[in-house]
Amino acid sequence: MGTRGRDGDGGLLAGLVPAGVVARELVADLRRDGDDSGLSAEEAAVVAAAVPRRRHQFAAGRRLAREALVDLGRAPVPILPGPRGAPTWPVGIVGSVTHCDGYVAAALGEASRWRALGIDAEPAAPLPPNVLERIASATERTWLGERSTARPEVAWDRLLFCVKEAVFKAWFPVHGTSPGFRGAEVRLDDGDGFVASVTGRSRASGDQVEVAGRWVQGRGLLVCAAWS
Incomplete structure:
Protein backbone atom coordinates (compact mmCIF):
# COMPACT_ATOMS: atom_id res chain seq x y z
CA MET A 1 0.00 0.00 0.00
CA GLY A 2 1.38 3.41 -0.90
CA THR A 3 1.07 6.64 1.01
CA ARG A 4 -1.45 9.27 -0.02
CA GLY A 5 -0.78 12.72 -1.40
CA ARG A 6 -1.38 16.12 0.13
CA ASP A 7 -4.95 15.28 1.03
CA GLY A 8 -3.88 12.23 3.07
CA ASP A 9 -0.81 10.78 4.76
CA GLY A 10 2.76 11.95 4.25
CA GLY A 11 5.55 10.85 1.97
CA LEU A 12 8.29 12.26 -0.23
CA LEU A 13 5.95 13.06 -3.09
CA ALA A 14 3.08 14.35 -0.97
CA GLY A 15 4.62 17.75 -0.26
CA LEU A 16 5.59 18.33 -3.89
CA VAL A 17 2.37 17.97 -5.86
CA PRO A 18 -0.26 20.73 -5.97
CA ALA A 19 -3.36 20.46 -3.80
CA GLY A 20 -5.90 18.25 -5.53
CA VAL A 21 -3.33 15.94 -7.10
CA VAL A 22 -3.43 12.44 -5.61
CA ALA A 23 0.05 11.03 -4.97
CA ARG A 24 0.74 7.41 -4.03
CA GLU A 25 4.16 5.97 -3.28
CA LEU A 26 5.78 2.75 -2.18
CA VAL A 27 9.17 2.46 -0.51
CA ALA A 28 10.26 -1.18 -0.81
CA ASP A 29 12.91 -3.47 -2.20
CA LEU A 30 10.96 -4.90 -5.11
CA ARG A 31 13.81 -7.26 -5.99
CA ARG A 32 13.00 -9.04 -2.73
CA ASP A 33 9.39 -8.15 -1.93
CA GLY A 34 7.89 -7.40 -5.33
CA ASP A 35 5.52 -9.43 -7.47
CA ASP A 36 3.56 -8.86 -10.64
CA SER A 37 0.17 -9.93 -9.33
CA GLY A 38 -2.73 -7.64 -9.96
CA LEU A 39 -1.86 -6.86 -13.56
CA SER A 40 -4.58 -7.20 -16.15
CA ALA A 41 -3.97 -9.61 -19.02
CA GLU A 42 -3.18 -6.66 -21.30
CA GLU A 43 -0.73 -5.15 -18.82
CA ALA A 44 0.93 -8.51 -18.14
CA ALA A 45 1.52 -8.94 -21.87
CA VAL A 46 3.45 -5.66 -21.95
CA VAL A 47 6.10 -6.96 -19.55
CA ALA A 48 5.86 -10.69 -20.25
CA ALA A 49 9.41 -10.83 -21.60
CA ALA A 50 10.90 -8.42 -19.02
CA VAL A 51 13.19 -9.41 -16.18
CA PRO A 52 11.49 -9.86 -12.76
CA ARG A 53 12.71 -6.49 -11.44
CA ARG A 54 11.09 -4.65 -14.35
CA ARG A 55 7.85 -6.62 -14.02
CA HIS A 56 7.67 -5.90 -10.29
CA GLN A 57 8.25 -2.16 -10.81
CA PHE A 58 5.67 -2.02 -13.58
CA ALA A 59 3.09 -3.87 -11.45
CA ALA A 60 3.72 -1.67 -8.41
CA GLY A 61 3.38 1.50 -10.47
CA ARG A 62 0.12 0.33 -12.02
CA ARG A 63 -1.24 -0.67 -8.61
CA LEU A 64 -0.47 2.77 -7.17
CA ALA A 65 -1.97 4.47 -10.20
CA ARG A 66 -5.19 2.47 -9.84
CA GLU A 67 -5.37 3.39 -6.16
CA ALA A 68 -5.06 7.04 -7.18
CA LEU A 69 -7.81 6.60 -9.79
CA VAL A 70 -10.12 5.25 -7.08
CA ASP A 71 -9.24 8.23 -4.87
CA LEU A 72 -10.32 10.48 -7.75
CA GLY A 73 -13.62 8.63 -8.01
CA ARG A 74 -12.70 6.70 -11.15
CA ALA A 75 -12.77 2.99 -11.99
CA PRO A 76 -9.44 1.12 -11.52
CA VAL A 77 -8.96 0.33 -15.22
CA PRO A 78 -5.90 -1.22 -16.95
CA ILE A 79 -3.23 1.37 -17.72
CA LEU A 80 -1.34 0.54 -20.89
CA PRO A 81 1.72 2.27 -22.35
CA GLY A 82 1.14 4.79 -25.08
CA PRO A 83 3.60 6.74 -27.24
CA ARG A 84 7.19 6.44 -25.97
CA GLY A 85 5.98 4.21 -23.15
CA ALA A 86 4.07 6.89 -21.25
CA PRO A 87 0.94 5.59 -19.48
CA THR A 88 -2.38 6.09 -21.25
CA TRP A 89 -4.84 7.55 -18.77
CA PRO A 90 -8.65 7.48 -18.83
CA VAL A 91 -10.33 10.48 -20.44
CA GLY A 92 -10.31 13.41 -18.05
CA ILE A 93 -7.22 12.24 -16.12
CA VAL A 94 -3.58 13.30 -16.32
CA GLY A 95 -0.78 11.61 -14.44
CA SER A 96 2.69 10.19 -14.23
CA VAL A 97 4.47 7.15 -12.81
CA THR A 98 8.10 6.78 -11.78
CA HIS A 99 10.30 4.11 -10.25
CA CYS A 100 13.88 3.51 -9.25
CA ASP A 101 15.49 0.95 -6.96
CA GLY A 102 13.55 0.97 -3.67
CA TYR A 103 10.88 3.47 -4.72
CA VAL A 104 7.77 3.61 -6.91
CA ALA A 105 5.26 6.46 -7.15
CA ALA A 106 2.25 7.70 -9.11
CA ALA A 107 0.57 11.10 -9.23
CA LEU A 108 -2.81 11.71 -10.87
CA GLY A 109 -5.12 14.68 -11.24
CA GLU A 110 -8.11 15.96 -13.14
CA ALA A 111 -7.47 17.17 -16.68
CA SER A 112 -9.84 20.06 -16.03
CA ARG A 113 -7.25 21.51 -13.64
CA TRP A 114 -3.91 20.52 -15.20
CA ARG A 115 -2.76 19.86 -18.75
CA ALA A 116 -0.12 17.35 -17.60
CA LEU A 117 1.80 16.08 -14.58
CA GLY A 118 5.31 14.69 -14.46
CA ILE A 119 7.18 12.96 -11.63
CA ASP A 120 10.63 11.41 -11.44
CA ALA A 121 12.73 9.68 -8.77
CA GLU A 122 16.48 9.11 -8.82
CA PRO A 123 19.11 7.91 -6.35
CA ALA A 124 20.61 10.85 -4.47
Whole structure:
Protein backbone atom coordinates (compact mmCIF):
# COMPACT_ATOMS: atom_id res chain seq x y z
CA MET A 1 0.00 0.00 0.00
CA GLY A 2 1.38 3.41 -0.90
CA THR A 3 1.07 6.64 1.01
CA ARG A 4 -1.45 9.27 -0.02
CA GLY A 5 -0.78 12.72 -1.40
CA ARG A 6 -1.38 16.12 0.13
CA ASP A 7 -4.95 15.28 1.03
CA GLY A 8 -3.88 12.23 3.07
CA ASP A 9 -0.81 10.78 4.76
CA GLY A 10 2.76 11.95 4.25
CA GLY A 11 5.55 10.85 1.97
CA LEU A 12 8.29 12.26 -0.23
CA LEU A 13 5.95 13.06 -3.09
CA ALA A 14 3.08 14.35 -0.97
CA GLY A 15 4.62 17.75 -0.26
CA LEU A 16 5.59 18.33 -3.89
CA VAL A 17 2.37 17.97 -5.86
CA PRO A 18 -0.26 20.73 -5.97
CA ALA A 19 -3.36 20.46 -3.80
CA GLY A 20 -5.90 18.25 -5.53
CA VAL A 21 -3.33 15.94 -7.10
CA VAL A 22 -3.43 12.44 -5.61
CA ALA A 23 0.05 11.03 -4.97
CA ARG A 24 0.74 7.41 -4.03
CA GLU A 25 4.16 5.97 -3.28
CA LEU A 26 5.78 2.75 -2.18
CA VAL A 27 9.17 2.46 -0.51
CA ALA A 28 10.26 -1.18 -0.81
CA ASP A 29 12.91 -3.47 -2.20
CA LEU A 30 10.96 -4.90 -5.11
CA ARG A 31 13.81 -7.26 -5.99
CA ARG A 32 13.00 -9.04 -2.73
CA ASP A 33 9.39 -8.15 -1.93
CA GLY A 34 7.89 -7.40 -5.33
CA ASP A 35 5.52 -9.43 -7.47
CA ASP A 36 3.56 -8.86 -10.64
CA SER A 37 0.17 -9.93 -9.33
CA GLY A 38 -2.73 -7.64 -9.96
CA LEU A 39 -1.86 -6.86 -13.56
CA SER A 40 -4.58 -7.20 -16.15
CA ALA A 41 -3.97 -9.61 -19.02
CA GLU A 42 -3.18 -6.66 -21.30
CA GLU A 43 -0.73 -5.15 -18.82
CA ALA A 44 0.93 -8.51 -18.14
CA ALA A 45 1.52 -8.94 -21.87
CA VAL A 46 3.45 -5.66 -21.95
CA VAL A 47 6.10 -6.96 -19.55
CA ALA A 48 5.86 -10.69 -20.25
CA ALA A 49 9.41 -10.83 -21.60
CA ALA A 50 10.90 -8.42 -19.02
CA VAL A 51 13.19 -9.41 -16.18
CA PRO A 52 11.49 -9.86 -12.76
CA ARG A 53 12.71 -6.49 -11.44
CA ARG A 54 11.09 -4.65 -14.35
CA ARG A 55 7.85 -6.62 -14.02
CA HIS A 56 7.67 -5.90 -10.29
CA GLN A 57 8.25 -2.16 -10.81
CA PHE A 58 5.67 -2.02 -13.58
CA ALA A 59 3.09 -3.87 -11.45
CA ALA A 60 3.72 -1.67 -8.41
CA GLY A 61 3.38 1.50 -10.47
CA ARG A 62 0.12 0.33 -12.02
CA ARG A 63 -1.24 -0.67 -8.61
CA LEU A 64 -0.47 2.77 -7.17
CA ALA A 65 -1.97 4.47 -10.20
CA ARG A 66 -5.19 2.47 -9.84
CA GLU A 67 -5.37 3.39 -6.16
CA ALA A 68 -5.06 7.04 -7.18
CA LEU A 69 -7.81 6.60 -9.79
CA VAL A 70 -10.12 5.25 -7.08
CA ASP A 71 -9.24 8.23 -4.87
CA LEU A 72 -10.32 10.48 -7.75
CA GLY A 73 -13.62 8.63 -8.01
CA ARG A 74 -12.70 6.70 -11.15
CA ALA A 75 -12.77 2.99 -11.99
CA PRO A 76 -9.44 1.12 -11.52
CA VAL A 77 -8.96 0.33 -15.22
CA PRO A 78 -5.90 -1.22 -16.95
CA ILE A 79 -3.23 1.37 -17.72
CA LEU A 80 -1.34 0.54 -20.89
CA PRO A 81 1.72 2.27 -22.35
CA GLY A 82 1.14 4.79 -25.08
CA PRO A 83 3.60 6.74 -27.24
CA ARG A 84 7.19 6.44 -25.97
CA GLY A 85 5.98 4.21 -23.15
CA ALA A 86 4.07 6.89 -21.25
CA PRO A 87 0.94 5.59 -19.48
CA THR A 88 -2.38 6.09 -21.25
CA TRP A 89 -4.84 7.55 -18.77
CA PRO A 90 -8.65 7.48 -18.83
CA VAL A 91 -10.33 10.48 -20.44
CA GLY A 92 -10.31 13.41 -18.05
CA ILE A 93 -7.22 12.24 -16.12
CA VAL A 94 -3.58 13.30 -16.32
CA GLY A 95 -0.78 11.61 -14.44
CA SER A 96 2.69 10.19 -14.23
CA VAL A 97 4.47 7.15 -12.81
CA THR A 98 8.10 6.78 -11.78
CA HIS A 99 10.30 4.11 -10.25
CA CYS A 100 13.88 3.51 -9.25
CA ASP A 101 15.49 0.95 -6.96
CA GLY A 102 13.55 0.97 -3.67
CA TYR A 103 10.88 3.47 -4.72
CA VAL A 104 7.77 3.61 -6.91
CA ALA A 105 5.26 6.46 -7.15
CA ALA A 106 2.25 7.70 -9.11
CA ALA A 107 0.57 11.10 -9.23
CA LEU A 108 -2.81 11.71 -10.87
CA GLY A 109 -5.12 14.68 -11.24
CA GLU A 110 -8.11 15.96 -13.14
CA ALA A 111 -7.47 17.17 -16.68
CA SER A 112 -9.84 20.06 -16.03
CA ARG A 113 -7.25 21.51 -13.64
CA TRP A 114 -3.91 20.52 -15.20
CA ARG A 115 -2.76 19.86 -18.75
CA ALA A 116 -0.12 17.35 -17.60
CA LEU A 117 1.80 16.08 -14.58
CA GLY A 118 5.31 14.69 -14.46
CA ILE A 119 7.18 12.96 -11.63
CA ASP A 120 10.63 11.41 -11.44
CA ALA A 121 12.73 9.68 -8.77
CA GLU A 122 16.48 9.11 -8.82
CA PRO A 123 19.11 7.91 -6.35
CA ALA A 124 20.61 10.85 -4.47
CA ALA A 125 24.08 10.21 -5.85
CA PRO A 126 26.29 12.03 -8.37
CA LEU A 127 25.74 11.40 -12.05
CA PRO A 128 28.15 9.09 -13.87
CA PRO A 129 31.15 10.82 -15.49
CA ASN A 130 30.51 12.89 -18.64
CA VAL A 131 26.71 12.91 -18.26
CA LEU A 132 26.43 16.44 -16.89
CA GLU A 133 28.11 17.93 -19.96
CA ARG A 134 25.41 16.41 -22.15
CA ILE A 135 22.41 17.60 -20.13
CA ALA A 136 23.40 21.00 -18.67
CA SER A 137 23.79 24.43 -20.22
CA ALA A 138 26.62 26.76 -19.23
CA THR A 139 24.21 28.72 -17.04
CA GLU A 140 23.04 25.57 -15.30
CA ARG A 141 26.61 24.41 -14.70
CA THR A 142 27.34 27.76 -13.06
CA TRP A 143 24.54 27.49 -10.51
CA LEU A 144 25.32 23.82 -9.97
CA GLY A 145 28.85 24.78 -8.96
CA GLU A 146 27.65 27.54 -6.65
CA ARG A 147 25.08 25.35 -4.91
CA SER A 148 27.43 22.39 -4.64
CA THR A 149 29.81 24.60 -2.69
CA ALA A 150 27.07 26.01 -0.45
CA ARG A 151 25.21 22.72 0.16
CA PRO A 152 27.43 19.75 -0.68
CA GLU A 153 24.95 17.33 0.92
CA VAL A 154 22.62 17.69 -2.10
CA ALA A 155 23.36 15.74 -5.28
CA TRP A 156 22.83 18.82 -7.46
CA ASP A 157 23.85 17.33 -10.79
CA ARG A 158 21.51 14.39 -10.28
CA LEU A 159 18.81 16.83 -9.18
CA LEU A 160 19.11 18.66 -12.50
CA PHE A 161 18.68 15.35 -14.32
CA CYS A 162 15.66 14.47 -12.15
CA VAL A 163 14.02 17.86 -12.69
CA LYS A 164 14.40 17.62 -16.45
CA GLU A 165 12.98 14.09 -16.53
CA ALA A 166 9.90 15.26 -14.59
CA VAL A 167 9.55 18.29 -16.87
CA PHE A 168 9.73 16.12 -19.99
CA LYS A 169 6.94 13.91 -18.62
CA ALA A 170 4.80 17.02 -18.16
CA TRP A 171 5.74 18.31 -21.63
CA PHE A 172 5.27 15.30 -23.89
CA PRO A 173 1.53 14.65 -23.33
CA VAL A 174 0.76 18.25 -24.28
CA HIS A 175 3.19 18.84 -27.15
CA GLY A 176 3.95 15.33 -28.41
CA THR A 177 7.65 16.11 -28.78
CA SER A 178 10.81 15.73 -26.75
CA PRO A 179 12.76 18.95 -26.23
CA GLY A 180 15.97 17.12 -25.32
CA PHE A 181 17.99 17.91 -22.22
CA ARG A 182 19.36 21.11 -23.75
CA GLY A 183 15.84 22.20 -24.67
CA ALA A 184 14.95 22.86 -21.02
CA GLU A 185 16.68 25.56 -18.99
CA VAL A 186 16.13 25.07 -15.25
CA ARG A 187 16.05 27.80 -12.62
CA LEU A 188 15.82 26.98 -8.91
CA ASP A 189 14.37 29.27 -6.27
CA ASP A 190 15.72 29.54 -2.72
CA GLY A 191 13.40 26.82 -1.45
CA ASP A 192 12.18 23.63 -3.05
CA GLY A 193 10.74 25.13 -6.23
CA PHE A 194 11.94 25.30 -9.82
CA VAL A 195 10.85 26.62 -13.19
CA ALA A 196 12.01 25.13 -16.48
CA SER A 197 11.83 27.18 -19.68
CA VAL A 198 11.24 24.62 -22.41
CA THR A 199 11.63 25.05 -26.16
CA GLY A 200 10.26 22.17 -28.23
CA ARG A 201 12.29 21.03 -31.19
CA SER A 202 9.29 21.37 -33.49
CA ARG A 203 8.50 24.94 -32.42
CA ALA A 204 9.82 26.93 -35.37
CA SER A 205 9.16 30.24 -33.63
CA GLY A 206 11.41 29.34 -30.70
CA ASP A 207 8.72 30.36 -28.21
CA GLN A 208 9.31 29.04 -24.71
CA VAL A 209 6.84 27.50 -22.28
CA GLU A 210 7.48 27.48 -18.54
CA VAL A 211 6.88 24.34 -16.48
CA ALA A 212 6.89 24.69 -12.70
CA GLY A 213 7.58 22.15 -9.99
CA ARG A 214 9.14 21.18 -6.69
CA TRP A 215 11.83 18.78 -5.50
CA VAL A 216 12.97 16.99 -2.34
CA GLN A 217 15.95 14.91 -1.28
CA GLY A 218 15.41 12.28 1.40
CA ARG A 219 15.74 8.56 2.17
CA GLY A 220 18.66 8.41 -0.25
CA LEU A 221 16.42 9.61 -3.10
CA LEU A 222 15.69 12.68 -5.16
CA VAL A 223 12.03 13.11 -6.12
CA CYS A 224 10.68 15.84 -8.41
CA ALA A 225 7.18 16.81 -9.53
CA ALA A 226 6.30 19.14 -12.41
CA TRP A 227 3.01 20.36 -13.84
CA SER A 228 1.57 22.58 -16.51
